[in-house]
Amino acid sequence: MKKFKAIVLGAGYRGRAYAEYAAINPDKLEIVGVADPVQAETIPAPKYWNDWRDCLNDRPDADIVIISTPDDLHYEPAMAALDAGYHLLLEKPISPTEAESREIIAKALRKKKLVFIGHVLRYSPSFARIKALIDSGEMGEVVSISHQESAGYFKVAHSYVRGIFNNSQKSSPVILAKCSHDFDLFAWWLAGKKCLKVTSFGSLSHFVPENRPQGAAERCSQCPNAIEKLCLWSAKKMYLESTDLHYLFADSTRPAMQKVVAESRFGRCVYCCDNDVPDHQAVLMEFEGGVTVSHMMTGFTNRNMRTTRISCTKGEIFFDGSELHVNIFSGDSAKADVPEELRGGNYSRHGGGDLNLVAAMLRVLESGDEKQICDINRASLQSHVISFAAERSRLAGGVTVHIDD
Ligand SMILES: NC(=O)c1ccc[n+]([C@@H]2O[C@H](COP(=O)([O-])OP(=O)(O)OC[C@H]3O[C@@H](n4cnc5c(N)ncnc54)[C@H](O)[C@@H]3O)[C@@H](O)[C@H]2O)c1
Structure with missing residues (x-):
């Protein structure tokens, strides 16, 4: 396998998570430079810069730019890096606005460069197993999905009340920041079916x-x-x-x-921060073929976890946050084991998803398949289009928003 070179813009939690892949797999990925004004050197590299602009102006010899700067610092570096001919591992959200998100993907399609979004949940073993179960056809057709994102009272206070994702003017709506991962799962599980309608309610109820x-x-x-x-x-x-x-x-x-x-x-006291994002939000979606999906995000849970119930014509799939259960209506019920090939080699953050995602991106680049690159770029926009539609619905009091494209 070819060895790829990457630079990291933003050496925070996410930048370090992806750079860990290079530390574990030095034969597959090398970090050749890092830009960060305060903590660049937390990632080992031969060259450091204080700002992403200085780094890209130097045109380092690399294949991939990992963009893990704060949400409002995705658009500019992404556009500049695409212009300079790099592929991107771009943290979600693509951008906090729909117009900028579309522009980045359009540029990537024109330049035939891969924009691999940090939709890590696809690469966590249990969710990948659900995809394999659905694709196998043994459960029949998916009819409805009921999904809860239990955000954890402590994690919500950290990220969405005190942290950098607490204010929709400065970062992104929480439904994009937190739940684009979940919308990406639905769109991926229901591949080939588009989301047609969205309605949403939610508010900031407690941290006021x-x-x-x-x-x-x-x-x-x-x-x-x-x-x-x-x-x-x-x-x-x-x-x-x-x-x-x-x-x-x-x-x-x-x-x-x-x-x-x-x-x-x-x-800071959680009751006197500059937060405005909801601490709970519900979204209802209709996909092609009449598939209905409900998504509940709430910050008032003990654990930070996701649970999912997928109703299919021949049986049900239930993920209880740690184990997968499959009930076939004809009688069989079983715990669905996750096969070795979906587990990846490492169980670090996001159930192994972070490192599996980097490995998956390198496989796509290794293949050099331009059609696959363009398909991935287009598909990554789906989760964002649903998120923006949900936020429009919530702000308009829960009106149904139709998605046309
Ligand atoms: N995929 C996921 O599961 C997931 C989880 C958390 C966060 N995120 C996303 O990842 C991104 C980063 O989040 P994080 O939690 O790592 O934040 P963080 O604050 O830990 O890291 C961001 C880093 O960017 C650096 N930075 C700021 N300005 C810069 C500049 N001009 N040039 C270079 N670096 C600069 C900061 O100094 C900081 O070290 C955000 O967009 C966030 O929404 C994704």
Whole structure:
């Protein structure tokens, strides 16, 4: 297999997750440079830049640009990198706006360059097994899908209340930021059927100033003990007493996390942040052939997980968040084991999805198949078109939005 070279723009959580593939598979991928103003050197590479522009201006000798900068910094580097002739591993969302997302894909189609979106769930073993079960035909035709994205009370507070995805003006609507992954799964499982109609409701119900306890400080480190101790979302509990979110930080030593709580955006009271994105949102979709899909995203769950029930004409598939169950109406019921070939070699983030995604991208590039490249580029837009339609529906009070193309 050919060895590919990549540069990374944005060495945060996602940039590091993809770069890990090169560290594990140095014969398949080499990171030849990293651009990041604050933490470039967290990814080993021979060359560093402070900003993505300086990096692309230097035209490094590479095949792939990994774009893992914040949402509002996808469009410019993506367009510049395509113009310079690179393939892209572009983190979702393609862009926070529909027009820019379409422009990026249109340019990639013109230039016959691959834009591989960070839709990691396709590459997690259980969801890949569902795809294989549907494609096998043994379950009959899919009639409906009922899917819940339990976002986890702690993860929602981290990313969508305190974090960089908390404000739709500065990043993306949450239905795009969080749920484009799920819409990508539906479109992939139902390949060949387009989503025709979308309706959505949702709001920011809990993380609002009115719910701030009387006397609570603006930062958890300064909050009176009696209030902080009772607060589920205390930053001291989330980042100092628990290590569950430490994987999101390059430096999670005790002094670094104390600084996070004392000084960073993650130490803020959840009731006085600049957040405006919903903490729960429901979406109903109709695909071609009358297939109905319901998607419920809620931040008020104990675990951060997804559950799915797929009703087919000959049986049901149920994913309970860790195991897959298959019930055939004629009588057989079984746990559906995930075969070795769908597992990939590594069970790291997203159930192995992060590294499997990089491996899948390299396979496509190795094939050099331009038709496949263009098909992938077109398909990646589906999840975004559904997300933008859902947000339009929600903002208009739940009207049905028709998707025409
Ligand atoms: N696929 C997934 O499951 C998934 C999960 C989380 C986030 N994301 C997406 O990945 C992207 C990055 O998210 P993250 O969680 O890694 O954020 P992050 O904050 O950890 O990393 C972003 C990095 O970009 C750097 N950066 C900012 N300006 C830059 C510039 N001008 N040039 C170069 N680098 C710059 C920042 O310093 C930071 O290190 C976002 O678009 C996000 O929506 C995808």
